[in-house]
Amino acid sequence: MSVFKRKEKERVYTRYSTAGGGVSRWKETVEKLMTPEGRPEVLDDVMVLDASVSNFSGIIAASFFAEFGAEVIKIEPAQGDPCRKMTPFGKNIKGVGIPFILEGRNKRYMTLDLERSEEDREIFARLAQKAAVVIETFPAKTMDAWGIGYRQLSEKNTGLIYIGITPYGQYTQKAQEYVNFPDTDITTQAGSGLSAQIGDLPTEPEPYNWPLKAGMWMGWYISGLSAALGGMMALMYRQSTGEGQMIDVAGMDAYSSMTGFPASIGYTWEKSRPRIGVLDFILYPYGHWKSKDGLVAIAAPRDHDFRALLKILGRWDLEDDFKYTADRIPDIIDKAMELHREIEKETIKYTADELTAKALNYAMKAARSKWRGGGVPIVMKVMTPENTRQNKQWEVRKSFKEVEDKTLGKITVTSGFVKMTESPPQVKWVTTDIGKDNEYVRETYLKD
């Protein structure tokens, strides 16, 4: 963004800051955050077996453990997990799909055919005696029927944490009836309440007014994150008591259990929310508009933020009709859309950078003003991932990493989604070769 081009004193848009020196301890803290390389790993005493198959949420859960230093061994048959093939438009590198490459971080690969080979199941059971965590996504009771479910594995390894991920979970009548139902991202988005809330207004033409799919694997990432978070909770209990447990993640819970909105709104309102297009149920303005050169996101929801926005857009005439939050919330959609269009008449006159600069200048003045409540209208260019990749912020924060693999070549991956002073997550390598670590696993874990 152009605001970074000139070398100048750092601009502060908030009332309080650490600019102009600050405490030396803070500088020391930031220096540590900025140098994550080679620091200790949190889970260096944790081995994870990922036996998930054709379900990315298991792979994603395993990735979180791997980023924090766990020894993660992906178990798959010799022909490979079908997840290797799930990739946008079939784009692949030497037969491996791109999502699988991204989540190949810090993983080891071992071939075992749990579905067909009794012998391989025995090897798995032996490995599981040394594991802290097992992740699997077979239909409920499958592993149990094979003699390698939680029930059997936890007999010898009482500290084992066993995570099962399925669409409808490990118990209840429906889980039994739909036991062989496969889990996918799109059914998870649809069935857990996400799709119903995204898409155009009911008055717009079909199919734009249908429920929409989020443009990324939001269902699977939520399930995977929930599984890893549950697994960490269980690791805490294991750390203090030595006891393991079973964890049940249902894909159909993903969105509804993460946000809590559908349950509590369905109950208190006794109705379902319609799709609301580019509007928002609670805040306004809180969305995106066209500018001269692409979209801008604008958030100015509090009354004083809204007033500030009207000032920088030169539309004080709108203040009277939309003074209070209650005037702007879209329970009357036509009225909210009218305001939306009025705002767009102004945003279209400027470039995204011009609008951002206007808002930041206002915020800087408001922060310095002795008057409280000057308002902070927030504007951000709507970036494509390619814009994001070029943003200096993430270069400074080392949020991307270039890694090189013998088979795959050079790869860009996101890295270090959180910065920590002592034990940050790391991407050490990315690889996907089937059975690459068969020998290593045998030598390290199966000798006795």
Add this chain to the structure above:
Amino acid sequence: MEDYFSYTAKLFDPSSVNERPEALKGLRVLDFTHVIFGPTASRILGNYGAEVIKLELPFYGDLWRPATYWGRYWKHSNPIWHFVTQNKYFVSVDLKRAEAKDLIYRLAKSSDIVLENFAPGTAEAWGVGYSRLSEVNPNIIYLSCSTYGQYGPMRYFPGWDLLAQAASGVLSLNGFPGTDKYFKLPDYLGDFVPGNMGAMVLLMALYYRNKTGKGQYLDLSQTDSMMRVLPHFTYHSLTGENLGRTGHTDPAMIAASIFKTRDGKYLGLACATETQFQGLCDAMGKPDLFEDTRFSDYFNALKEENAEALRAIVTDWIKTKACNDIIALARNNGFAAAEVADDKMVCNDPWRLERGSVILFQDDMYGELALAGPSARLSKTPGRTKWLARPLGYHNRFVLKKILGLSEEELEDLEKKKVIGTYDDKPGLKPPVYYNLDKDPMYNYGREVAK
């Protein structure tokens, strides 16, 4: 051996959740956060037994207390705030006052975790940042939540969920290619996803501290967090192409899209494997499609023109079927299909009620409210709800007397100086009108109450 499902029914029995141990019992969390991102991280710790002390400004409180969907209150509270603030202790102190800082330093001394999500720099400037609190308590684990992070050229840029969606690339990916239609992810997912990551990374730090005795500082940006769920950066680096928006479809799976059925319902359908695709072809009565050269190989079937051709065939078929019929066929033939569930369907779903994914919670102050259950079900140490949100300052007496041992005189003095306070007469801050706080033993902790 016992039938698997009767074994798991006992293993996870939702009715015995409250009798089971808590993974984070004895953990104290000092929580400066507000709105959704930070409060979600601390809420999750509270679900598993941590004692979360939520600090708010007297008479104003958390910005999200009064901000409900379409302005609809429920018993003078924000119905969707209860989920995010369940199980917390509500303490209201004016952070900027010297006397308040003393209280905070004393609380920090016995706390394990501190969280804040002020604009970057604010906590440090106010003397409640990591620099200061790690002097008070060297082993403290301190998480700062923000939109762009605590360092980098954009650190002082103000932000919310929406701006993280814009800056991460997420917002540019929802909508229809070749149109001007873009949609943000709904319901502040740009807060909830990072919030859940926040809880996870705090547990990482705690696990590390239990092994080494060392606390640490964590800087979690919601934009960084949202970037973690995108394969698009890797996709671009390997193919040189932009994925962009993909409408109703999932371009990574066979026949994956949102469809409309004969009875006007919507469903998501997809085939994750070739076997599942065969099941779909059979269900459509078109087994020869599976042999069609366009779809015979997984990668080939995903090629844009082939995927479009296949989706057209499936769309035509689904148009002739009722939603339930498709789901029955999916169950029978082993491919994935699910009806698009809206608020009411989620809330009243018998499966969710039986499972504990939706809980009809009985609260002492608010009565019954439907809440979402935990995202992951833990057999031994399940997450649970103990109480809903409370009015601003509700636990002042309990926390300051019980934990800090303040005397009645000291409390009165702090109240008089407005260092601590309670609620103003505003919805979202005050108790429900029917509720008499004078008779509430927790609100009046350490003082006689009329029965």
